[in-house]
Amino acid sequence: MKTLSVDLRERIVAAYDVGDVTRAEVAQRFRVSEAMVKKLLQQRRRCGDIRPQHHRCGRKPRITPEHRKRLRELVAEKPDRTLAELRSCVGLSCTLPAIHYALAAMDLTYKKRRFMQQSRTGPILPERGVSGGASRAASTRLGSSSSTSQRRKQT
Incomplete structure (x- = not known):
């Protein structure tokens, strides 16, 4: 929701100060909520000012x-x-x-690093085989292209 302009706030308070209208009538006339009129009047009574107070909203940061x-x-x-x-x-x-x-x-990376000597025995797991190519066995599924071509050779 947008903040009401200072001009509109002054007109709302001035209309209420005339004295012959209620807060509900002022709210209807200026197309704002009745709670907004009440808030403006309370703010004027408390602070003496009706300007928006954005600097007071939100949680204050703990890390200064x-x-x-x-x-x-x-x-x-x-x-x-x-x-x-x-x-x-x-x-x-x-x-x-x-x-x-x-x-x-702050663009500071936090990464816990381990300072250990590398193992001299080498990797424990064997290297992965090369995928694809001639080392791969032909498909054993019926209807696949490689098994179909093998059946044709047999007949």
Whole structure:
């Protein structure tokens, strides 16, 4: 839903201030909900202003720019810290996915790397065979082209 313009808000409040109309009549006249008229009047009484207050909506972020700066320093210092370690080092009380999303938003990849020597014995599983070609057995299904051609050769 769109925000009402300041001009329309002023006209709604001015029409109500005349005193001979109800909120329902003002709402019908300006084609807004009665709740909107009530909200404007409450906002004027509370704040003294009827302008839209978008800056007050939404949840405030727990990971502030200072936290992000510290996270960047910690990751640069030791990239293999776990998310839980990062959270405790920074002193945050948020979830681990929140830290993951913050790192992703800062274009910092988080990948736990294993530092182990490679095995000298070689791979345990044999290599895969080559698919297709002459090494593949002919189809044994009845009616397939290879079995049909073999029957023709026999007769």
